[in-house]
Amino acid sequence: MSAMESQLADDELAASGGAEISDGFISLIDMEELQGPRRSEIVQQIGHACQHYGFFLVKNHGISETNMNNILGTTSKFFKLPEQEKLKFCTNDPNKSIKLFMGFKDEIQNVFVARESLRFSTYPFEDYVNEWPANPPSLRKDVMEYCTSVKRVEFALLEAMSESLGLEKDYLDKMLYNHGQKISMNYYPICQEQDLEFTRGVRHHTDPTIITILLQDNVPGFKVLNNGKWVDVGHIPNTLVIHVGDLLQVISNYRYKSLHHQVFINCERERVSVASYCYPSSDTTIGPAMELIDNDHPAIYRNFTYTEFYEEMWRAVVQHATDKRLDTFKSSVA
Ligand code: OGA
Ligand code: NI
Numbered sequence: 001m002s003a004m005e006s007q008l009a010d011d012e013l014a015a016s017g018g019a020e021i022s023d024g025f026i027s028l029i030d031m032e033e034l035q036g037p038r039r040s041e042i043v044q045q046i047g048h049a050c051q052h053y054g055f056f057l058v059k060n061h062g063i064s065e066t067n068m069n070n071i072l073g074t075t076s077k078f079f080k081l082p083e084q085e086k087l088k089f090c091t092n093d094p095n096k097s098i099k100l101f102m103g104f105k106d107e108i109q110n111v112f113v114a115r116e117s118l119r120f121s122t123y124p125f126e127d128y129v130n131e132w133p134a135n136p137p138s139l140r141k142d143v144m145e146y147c148t149s150v151k152r153v154e155f156a157l158l159e160a161m162s163e164s165l166g167l168e169k170d171y172l173d174k175m176l177y178n179h180g181q182k183i184s185m186n187y188y189p190i191c192q193e194q195d196l197e198f199t200r201g202v203r204h205h206t207d208p209t210i211i212t213i214l215l216q217d218n219v220p221g222f223k224v225l226n227n228g229k230w231v232d233v234g235h236i237p238n239t240l241v242i243h244v245g246d247l248l249q250v251i252s253n254y255r256y257k258s259l260h261h262q263v264f265i266n267c268e269r270e271r272v273s274v275a276s277y278c279y280p281s282s283d284t285t286i287g288p289a290m291e292l293i294d295n296d297h298p299a300i301y302r303n304f305t306y307t308e309f310y311e312e313m314w315r316a317v318v319q320h321a322t323d324k325r326l327d328t329f330k331s332s333v334a
Contacts, residue, residue, distance in 0.1 A: 047164030
């Protein structure tokens with residue numbers, strides 16, 4: 001095959017998702033098809049991916065390439081600001097709605113966790129926009145545009161996921177009545193060769209969310225746990241990674257599994273990503289859906305409020321036991 005033919009074949013593969021999903025367990029869902037005659041088939045594919053792998057990719061999600069490039073560009077610019085400009089957002093107060101996390105050395109495990117991230121509440125905008133960084137000047141506009149689009153994606157997916165569980169279409173959305181949204185703008189710096197062995201972007205964790213919608217740039221590093229093995233989820237242009245968080249694991253009565261993931265860094269290129277966290281309002285009661293409990297499927301978790309979960313989450317962070325944070329909520333029969 002000539003170089004040009006081979007390039008064409010590669011492009012075709014990438015367009016169909018084939019280049020990256022040939023290993024079979026990464027599903028690429030076409031969101032446009034959720035509005036067409038194949039909806040129920042696509043809903044089933046989503047359910048299958050959530051049940052067996054805890055994540056899938058989506059294309060044709062309606063967020064423009066410009067919008068995605070803008071938010072990634074803004075993220076990169078924010079983390080290039082002078083230190084004192086960024087440090088304004090550092091705080092130890094868990095109740096602050098905006099918070100900057102810097103890289104840190106974990107003395108116990110002897111690793112440096114290099115990620116810097118700015119995490120903040122976004123919805124409703126009028127409650128929060130004045131707290132967001134005014135620098136870079138494009139940030140507030142880019143965040144609003146991106147979050148508005150991502151909300152639409154989230155809504156369509158929550159409907160499809162409810163359906164895939166055999167629940168009313170608006171089950172997840174209703175349960176999250178008035179629900180909030182947080183985003184995390186993430187920056188993974190370049191690592192010096194000699195430090196690579198003891199440096200991580202972010203360590204193995206699950207997200208304390210219903211679902212997380214991840215926009216990544218084209219630098220590799222994102223890895224997911226599949227059948228006991230860490231697997232790279234490469235970048236396919238114009239796609240988003242959708243993954244199950246702890247709360248959907250609970251609501252689905254453990255049918256869907258919260259995704260274990262981590263990020264590696266490299267010596268050549270820095271990486272940025274934007275994660276959008278879908279979570280309920282603080283007084284929402286979370287527990288396995290009644291429809292998913294029967295004699296063969298007893299409730300794995302008891303009911304709890306998001307506030308309770310949030311407190312437990314912080315306790316787990318302090319105790320370096322984030323993988324245990326759902327244990328407190330296991331029901332006595334489980
Ligand atoms: C997160 C996360 C992955 C990434 O924000 O919880 O896991 O690629 N992000 O930044
Ligand atoms: Ni995560």
